[in-house]
Amino acid sequence: MTMSDLPDQFLYARKGPWPQPSPSHPLICADEVLNIPPMEALLFNEAIGARYLQARIGYPAYAAQYSAAVSSWKGVTLARFNEIMTTTLFTRFRVRMQDEEIAACRKAFADEQDIIDDLNSGLWTKYDFTAMKLIDPLEGMYVAPTKVFFREDAQGRNCCRIIEVDGLLMRDTDSSFGIAMVYGLQGASYHVLFVVHPALHFPMNSVNAITKTALPMNHPIFQMFAPHSAYSLALDNAVLESAESVVNNNAQGTRFDPLTGNAYNLKLLFGAGYSGLTAEKGYDPVAYPEYDYMNPQYSNAQHPLFDTFYGNWLARYFEDAFLPFCTVVADYIKQNGDMLAYTRLWARYLNTHVRGFPGAEQIAEGDTLARVMAIYMWNGSVSHGGDHWSFSNQITAVEKCLRIRRAPPETRNEAPVDNEKDPIFSPNDMQRAALCQYMFFQAWAIQPNLVDTKYALPIPGLLQAAAEFNQNLKKVNQALLKTVPASDDPLGPTAVTNCQPLEPIESTPRQSVPYERTIPQSIQY
Template sequence: MRKTNYSSFWKGTTTCLNHREKEILSYRPKDFLYGRKGPWPQPSPDHPFGESPAVLKIPLREILDWWIFVGLRYVVTLLLTPFIYIYYLFNRGLVSVSDKEFNSYLTKSMMSKFLSHQLDKSDLNHFKDYINEDETYLITDLSPVEVVDTFEGIFVSPSKTLLELRDGKYVVKCIYIDDSKEIFTPKDGEGWELAKYFVLQGAALCATLVEHPSLHFPLDSINAITKTALPKEHILFKLLYPHLRFTLQLENAVLTYKTSLLQSKWWMPYAPYPGPYDGLRELLVCGYKGMIGNKSYTGYQFYRRPRKIYSEYGDFLNLYYDTIHDFVSEVLADVKCGDRAIENWANYISPLVPNFPDGKEIFEEGNLVDTVSYFIWDVTIAHSLDHYNYGAMNIQKVPLRIRHTAPTKGMSYFSRKKLVSAVDQTKYRMSQLLFFKPTNVTCLYNTNYNFKEEKLIRMNKDFLQNLHEAERSALVKGINYMPLKDIARSIQY
């Protein structure tokens, strides 16, 4: 029997192929991180049409890596629970939030991401008696919390806050509370004071479950496909790989584990939210799919460049994006148009991530550099800053639970000490220690991309130096929202 020489067959066939096809056929399973059998996105089990694709089958080595460096910290931190509870037994309730502090939360913190010039019809109707055509306004719309079904005795209300431009700064003018269908100003005394807590509660809910998840879950598809579809020695793999560690197992734990804080069970000492699982999960859907007829929530897009944020918080984010963009532009300068590995990579991702360029678009008008820069910026700067900023907020001023009905005009005195319980605050503080405050394992400032070429190694060193220059620039401008040393290398909390 004649034996077919398949090696010769393929050699003969490739003479008819173009250079790009020869390149991709030359790769073997050993050239890939997981031998072409790595993680891959699939429809999210809980919301296949309402959430971004999920990555459920995580390689064992990544699971173990996460448990050793991240998961064990959770277990140890839980031992603090009784001490935290005792503290809040003696430090009950909320504390006063001045109008200046309230304004600062909405215009300078993570919550400034909700500021929008886009007032829709309902906004114009609510605030028609407070809007002057000659003035400039922003709105903080916290409507998504309407989907939250609260526990007994706990209350949440959608709200809209109107801000007016005065002397170059935006200042809160009035608050609309949907549950009471009334508008409050500082002249409303106790009603105004309680309304501020409801706004801050809504902002905390939307920040952690509507806005911030957009930095997490939609990018899991990019993480998984990069590990599975790009050869290990490809320049794009080397550029992205340091920013992929810990993330997939972390996301899987948040979305699917029965011990996740999203499950919001009564016995969980770290589950601080005001209602059960279903309503909380719907907040993620609001963030990803958007809200019909609401200009403040239009659904997730992979923007490729940071979207406009009307605050110094956004200025800080842009400063670091520019530094990352310059570095990525240098590293990818020699990538050939039509690189088959990148083309395949983009074609795999684009159907799964809204507005992600496909294999043709990725090589047009700087899209490759913008796309890669945005991803790195998202999982490092943008993600870390949200955690650093929110994790530092005073939970006695920014509640997640409120044990009082929505404010009404002319309401009498309310007790701040009774607005939250010691259990409420214990759960909140534990979640802050476990999940919200940054706890870095690897950091951006000392990232090694394992380049082999001297030119690329020099670029790596220059990038780290330029990060320090960006920090110095932020300090000079008075917008250094977080130290460079605290910025994580990947999504690891």
């Protein structure tokens, strides 16, 4: 296939979108795409923006009902806390506990032999949420740097034994452990929303924009990426810059912002997820690594402690479906001089805008191009969709603890959590959380979803690879999907499967999964 240099062979005649530094934090955040093609803005408004408007009108009644239902919330049990932390997307945060942290725990609990024995044995891991100290909370609300420590026993079961909140170490038998778990849930939720999940969104905007501007429309990379790129430029711009975004400075003036700070301050966590945080600034760099395009987070040798169900779910889709498909297409590109020349130019541009993206000289080496392609396509569908599905279906709005109105514990012997006696949140806080859960956190796949995606590839051999990709997606889904009983607790998780399904599940109304909850084609919510 010959590549043409004529401007009309490019989607926007070479005048398309291009990344530029973040207006808020240009030195630490991913580049943004601020000039959205009108066609894409219109598509977003009709397909996604309209749903937001409908939700704002029709959903507040349910949000008020939800707020009333959880008004007497008494926190989570230790069993439920362990379940949330070890079976959901929160396992993204699992890293090894440092020796100095174990030593500090030994000192704090020196007179408690059972915990000392545990500290001397087994694998200890942690969930580090110390970047919460970057947040300046709204008046009357609290945040705290928090670490959650787990011990893995001989049977591989993980149980939280110790939590550190703002320097205070508490163990699982302390009366303050209930409020400590609330701060642990808050830290995990904010780190999903502002540290790890934004890394699935915003660095990919540069890939999206440069692909649409610098590659001819008949280039296989363009054809592979186009289905996975339709909505995200406009969506991410709305998230970052819209006057009514939940991460905008005046979002508290809306009825659906459930957060505890203004946008400029909260976006410091975006920087933590992209530029990382260093030991020199008092952080564990293993918990806050710098973003690297070529090292996405799933269970593999680079992320050994992400060997959880969720990490393996991500890995199987990447390794068994996306990578084989992209390898066939990448090999075809590398055998065509014109295609490869454009690919090298594309890589040179992206190497300057996205941390870790290979340059022109590296892009054709080994399986680099195949991995670059697989990462983009998998990131916008499986990894992004799975995060939303888990965050909304496996963790309820009240369990996210997005606003806390009870101060962090100062001793190990404080009162248990009881929202009626000592409010954790106000009714308005929870109405906002329920509405935000429905509008923004919930999965809302637009047709076609991932399994229904078609690729405009130029030769029969590549079309056959696309057909095999579709079959491999279904094999992975069949191997990993498991229908489980829905909770009878009206406040409990509504999930009826252990992971986001590839296709709708039809059974009883209580246990059905509609099309919009399936794995999406692209970032569209």
